[in-house]
Amino acid sequence: MQKKLAIIFLFLFLVNIFPTSVFAQDLDIHSPSAILIDSATGRILYEKNANEKMYPASITKIMTGILALEEGKLNDVVTASSNAVLSLEPGSSNIGILPGEEMTLEQLLQGLLIASANEAGNIIAEHISGSLEEFVKLMNQRAIELGAKNTHFVNACGLHDDNHMTTAYDMAMIARYAMTIPKFRELVSIDYMEMPPTNKYKEIRYLSNTNRLINRYRNTPQSNYLYEPAIGIKTGYTSKANHTLVAAAKKGNQEYITVVMDAKVENYTYYSYEDTLKLFKYGFENFSYQTIVKPGDILEESPVIEAKNNEHVILQADTSLEALLPRDVKEEEIIKESYPLQNIKAPVKKGDALGFVSYKYKGETLGKVNLVADKNIEQDPIEVVKNKTLSIMDTLWFKISAGVVASVVLLSIVLIIIARMKRRRNTFAGSKHKISYLNRHRKW
The missing domain is CATH 3.40.710.10 (DD-peptidase/beta-lactamase superfamily)
Known part of the structure; x- marks a missing residue:
């Protein structure tokens, strides 16, 4: 997980390797x-x-x-x-x-x-x-x-x-x-x-x-x-x-x-x-260096699959982020882009990196911080069994197997019905023959 995050960070860094000016002002430069x-x-x-x-x-x-x-x-x-x-x-x-x-x-x-x-x-x-x-x-x-x-x-x-x-x-x-x-x-x-x-x-x-x-x-x-x-x-x-x-x-x-x-x-x-x-x-x-986020700041909340008591994880900043900004910059001008991991699954350990947040000003990336778990979250065994069962049932081999079993059961039912119908016909034919015999030999 951390390796994947490192690759993402490296890519975003390389994309931003040639910075451009976002501050235009006439300084009367000769x-x-x-x-x-x-x-x-x-x-x-x-x-x-x-x-x-x-x-x-x-x-x-x-x-x-x-x-x-x-x-x-x-x-x-x-x-x-x-x-x-x-x-x-x-x-x-x-x-x-x-x-x-x-x-x-x-x-x-x-x-x-x-x-x-x-x-x-x-x-x-x-x-x-x-x-x-x-x-x-x-x-x-x-x-x-x-x-x-x-x-x-x-x-x-x-x-x-x-x-x-x-x-x-x-x-x-x-x-x-x-x-x-x-x-x-x-x-x-x-x-x-x-x-x-x-x-x-x-x-x-x-x-x-x-x-x-x-x-x-x-x-x-x-x-x-x-x-x-x-x-x-x-x-x-x-x-x-x-x-x-x-x-x-x-x-x-x-x-x-x-x-x-x-x-x-x-x-x-x-x-x-x-x-x-x-x-x-x-x-x-x-310009001055301004603190955008501090360690421990709560940035996101996310559900956790198979968590005990259906707990959610609070995602905090792992480090501080400072950036050089205009002294009069407004808070709403700094854009926060969150990239939490999808489908976070228990168990979760406190401090696990579970995504990152990027901050931008006028389209320029100022920096990034990791999103880390604020606490341990245990796995619920019942949820694990349920999810594994559902997961197995959703697999192709299970669907094929279930289809085969259903077909066998259906065929068995059909055969049983056919057998019963044959027995009924045989019984009826026997009764009819007996009545005919009695009628022929009845004494008046």
């Missing part, structure tokens, strides 16, 4: 493409052209970081190849890694995710897959697995290529997963750090996070975007992509991820940050 999602569930709270393909620039490095952490080991010692370092275009973001320089994979990730070092991306790609080309294949495959629908990566660092594209939605799904990896989450939250000397670089490297939401040293009096709830994650810029930004912020039990793409800068106003802060403000001010 960026051509933007999205706000709940980090815990992936639900879209706001989107603007979120599925339009755009150039990602260095937010590409989020995927590179994921694969490095999944496929490599942080203490791996990696030697930078000449191709990985010298193939970069002049002036691109780097931390000055030299050919032949040895660094741990963790140090390369620090350079990649904190200082946005392009050569670190190339070195990681060669270390994980042997070549950039093979690593890119892995990037695209993993992107699909994480829910990306319109992404095609060409390199590991985000340098411009006309075929290197993604969407705000896809990057939100990728970033959401990335933030579940503890080391990734730690690295993108670091505002500043010092990297020790290596075999080729004898001085300390100073890494400063490019994300102004978390790094006060990147801000200026004219454009200060330091945001206390911010916890990461990655910036990007090329002349073709303009400014891109994937960000995460957390207050209490609320955590959001935003993506803005193709954002402009005008008179010290960085619309990538302006729009991101608008999105966070909208999320924190208009």
